[in-house]
Amino acid sequence: MLKCQIGKRLPDFSLEVEFELERTVHVISGPSGAGKTTLLECIAGIQTPDEGEIRLGNKTLFSKEQGVNVPIHKRRIGYVLQEYALFPHMSVRQNLLFARGIWRSQKDPGVQLLESTAERLGILPLLNRMPRDLSGGEQQRVAIGRALLMEPELLLLDEPFSALDSDTVSKVLPLVQEVITNLNIPTLLITHQDEIARMFGPAILRMERGKLFSCKHGGEMV
């Protein structure tokens, strides 16, 4: 379970949210500048909230009161962005292994996990290719595979399909949806694309001016 009650003030913007998420996918929609990315970055540890607390399972990731701020690499959070952010000088296999910090070692049990994850995402035949030789949809599946290989306890996806054309989205989406749904961990997915929101719904949250609302009930989340 993810429990988040934080405040973050930027010069012309302020984020104030309080919510709890079970092990399901929640879609976040909302206008540009509403604070969606800021929220995900606070949860991931890229930005530091000014106040409040973030708990994941029984771990405190951030607590202003207790002076806790777990560094990004120790949060066990898979974070996928619109830009695939693969390492251009590494093969797909090395990119995936890097997620586990084992890209020099072939003996790690993670290699087996790598192959099964790559198979589920349909990228097994691509393991020896370089990122520049992949299509956008393939690169995004590698980026998602990399996030999964961390064996995350929380998955954050920030517009992961918006750089892809609609044909590619239709092909990639069912595969990714199945993998993510089967993961059974709390997942936050930012998207402006209705088709994607529908596939992952019905748990849709709406962000406006730094506040989060539940669309289903029309009220502010508590």
Ligand SMILES: Nc1ncnc2c1ncn2[C@@H]1O[C@H](COP(=O)(O)OP(=O)(O)OP(=O)(O)O)[C@@H](O)[C@H]1O
């Ligand atoms: N480093 C920063 N310094 C000052 N203001 C910032 C900073 N980063 C973001 N902001 C402001 O915070 C607000 C929320 O930005 P954020 O990127 O979280 O919105 P968003 O909902 O993700 O938007 P989009 O859908 O366009 O990506 C915006 O008004 C933005 O200008």
